[in-house]
Amino acid sequence: MSPQGLQLDHARALLRQEGIALPAAETPPSLQELQAIIDGLCLLSERDPLTGLPNRRAFEARAQQELDRACRTGEMALLLVVDLDHFKAINDQQGHAVGDAVLKEVARTLQRSVRPMDTVARLGGEEFAVLLPHVVPARAGKLAERVRLAVAEARVPLPQGGQLGVTASLGGALAAPWVRSTWQHWLERADRQLYAAKNAGRNRVCLEPVPHTEVSAEEKRWLLGGAELGVDRIIAGTAEAEPDLT
Ligand SMILES: Nc1nc2c(ncn2[C@@H]2O[C@H](COP(=O)(O)OP(=O)(O)OP(=O)(O)O)[C@@H](O)[C@H]2O)c(=O)[nH]1
Numbered sequence: 001m002s003p004q005g006l007q008l009d010h011a012r013a014l015l016r017q018e019g020i021a022l023p024a025a026e027t028p029p030s031l032q033e034l035q036a037i038i039d040g041l042c043l044l045s046e047r048d049p050l051t052g053l054p055n056r057r058a059f060e061a062r063a064q065q066e067l068d069r070a071c072r073t074g075e076m077a078l079l080l081v082v083d084l085d086h087f088k089a090i091n092d093q094q095g096h097a098v099g100d101a102v103l104k105e106v107a108r109t110l111q112r113s114v115r116p117m118d119t120v121a122r123l124g125g126e127e128f129a130v131l132l133p134h135v136v137p138a139r140a141g142k143l144a145e146r147v148r149l150a151v152a153e154a155r156v157p158l159p160q161g162g163q164l165g166v167t168a169s170l171g172g173a174l175a176a177p178w179v180r181s182t183w184q185h186w187l188e189r190a191d192r193q194l195y196a197a198k199n200a201g202r203n204r205v206c207l208e209p210v211p212h213t214e215v216s217a218e219e220k221r222w223l224l225g226g227a228e229l230g231v232d233r234i235i236a237g238t239a240e241a242e243p244d245l246t
Pocket of ligand 1: 050083084085086087088089091095096097098099100103124125126198202
């Protein structure tokens with residue numbers, strides 16, 4: 001069999017193992033099957049294998065989208081970085097399998113504690129990110145606190161009986177409206193708050209103060225790329241009270 005044929009078999013086996021359905025294999029492969037294999041591999045490249053959450057690569061793309069939206073629409077978005085406390089001790093005392101079970105339970109808990117429109121991702125190790133679009137700044141603290149509490153209340157059954165709990169420290173930063181920025185900078189800002197939360201004793205939330213942005217109507221038009229249809233409506237809309245989606 002050619003090297004390409006071997007690669008194809010490898011891809012088929014990998015996707016089946018991950019529960020991704022494929023059309024029947026044919027020789028040579030049909031276009032439909034090749035498309036399904038490409039789609040499946042793209043999906044896997046953005047997924048964390050342990051928790052099933054979007055991985056860091058997927059997070060980076062989502063975070064940049066949210067930043068661009070905040071810049072274009074003036075709508076704020078919140079980024080929370082969630083890092084488990086003393087996770088090494090769980091691995092050391094309970095074993096790696098229990099550590100993995102904790103990571104899976106935290107992933108489920110984070111997803112349950114936010115809205116369906118929000119994105120929960122695993123950045124790596126025991127660090128997660130939560131991206132919350134359309135957040136009213138006054139509510140950011142309450143939202144982050146809800147996430148922290150949900151993690152602190154989660155329990156993982158132990159093989160020898162009993163249950164294990166875990167806490168997390170959270171750092172957060174809002175995407176400033178009408179400001180062009182990068183996901184790297186946003187993550188750095190949230191990370192700085194995470195370190196502050198760790199240094200302050202863990203199991204707590206630290207949020208960056210709300211960015212204050214003065215942008216003239218002319219600058220907003222420029223950011224929106226000129227006199228687009230509906231620009232005045234969008235700008236006028238931001239002056240009104242935002243709906244409570246939390
Ligand atoms: N079980 C398991 N452990 C992991 C995984 N990825 C990373 N780890 C472990 O996570 C631990 C992280 O340890 P540290 O970076 O010292 O962080 P910590 O113990 O949580 O300490 P603080 O963050 O300072 O509270 C290390 O022991 C890693 O081996 C994983 O996928 N599964």
